[in-house]
Amino acid sequence: MTDSVTVPIQPQRLLWQEAVVEAITVETPSVKTFRLRPPQWPGFRAGQHVDVRLTAPDGYQAERSYSIASAPEEAGTLDLTIEELENGEVSPFFHEVVEVGDTIELRGPIGGHFIWEKSLGGPILLIAGGSGLVPLMSILRHRAAVAPDVPAVLVYSARRYDDMIWREELFRRAGTEPQFKLIATLTREAAAHEGIRHGRIDAALMEAALAALPAGEGPKLTYICGSTPFVETAATLALGAGLPFASVRTERYGGMGR
């Protein structure tokens, strides 16, 4: 976890601001993307998140953190891609109540570790479980914009074909970006789709991911995001495959109460 880069201390206080919902996109039956435009947005680094705060008429507030899905190149806006969780408090509100034109209070960007930018180099290995794809998608989009020559492999584990977020975009990128390789696997559905595997992430899948990198080049950095058990499994596999401890960065979704 010791980084090779020096991260400057954030100089200023992160202020809450009212961001306008500019667009809402249905990604899958349980995932929507909310494009937000804050009045003063300093930009962000791929992989970062924001805090969102909702206020009830009596002053009660709920806060949650959500990763940014869009690339930093989309100036002035950020996309939050949110999975609706059963019995949640904030994610069902986003899915069932929020409309274009609403304002949502947020502050950010936040996080200085689970980030990637061109200066960090590559190759990069990205491993996503479910909605853990969100910050990795920001990294992939940013990489395509600023460093398409950096080799990248995405391992994406989803439940079913219809649960794959940005499915078309991922396959399009895999087809058009020579240095990007996609390894998708479905855990709850036998894959009847070309180019998609079946089963949970395991040592064979990790081996396939490493084999998809340019010959002789291991990943300089590995980013793993998903539920706690997924991240534990993937990180253990990554270390088992010989990747250096300090090269593996993780982000675990708490899983409860979102």
Added chain:
Amino acid sequence: MATRGFIGKRPADEIGNRLPPGQYLTEDFPVLSAGPTPHVPLEKWSFTIKDGVRPVATWNWDEFAKLPHVKLTRDIHCVTKWSKFNTAWSGVMIDDILAEAGIAAPSAFTLAHGSDGYTTNVPTADLIDGKAMVATAYEGKPITADHGGPARLLVPHLYFWKSAKWVTGLQFTQRDEAGFWELRGYHMYGDPWREQRFTGD
């Protein structure tokens, strides 16, 4: 200003009054850390007190196990918004560790170190006088590796990133040196009741 259409699921008062601002109660015990889980064999574990760069005292696992252990049951609050009530730990109070080392805290600031290279800064005053411990058990069992076992710092009155997992030592420092997350925009002190999540809060 109220968020249009938001009602929320406010907890009952007896829960809400125990929740710092922006936190929600979880019955789960989520895992948060910046990298893979290190697995530290007990025979390779040690805990060291340093005054600056100078080691003052070191214990191996067997020696540490002989120090006086006490139980501490506290609510804990993670900066990622979850709180968990009545978490039951046992371990060695920092007061007792210093007493065993035969020293009084030599400076006002402390940097906790983890075996994964993690660091976090805590004012010495927040570690002593019965406020903090090096915990070796959770709910009566050894702490699992994903929750920071075999030993983690427990500073329950501050956001939980201050309770360094896989703790291997405390280093007393002359000034308040930022640790891993504090260098990355998180608050130098981290009081959940004042919602000190980020720099400048």
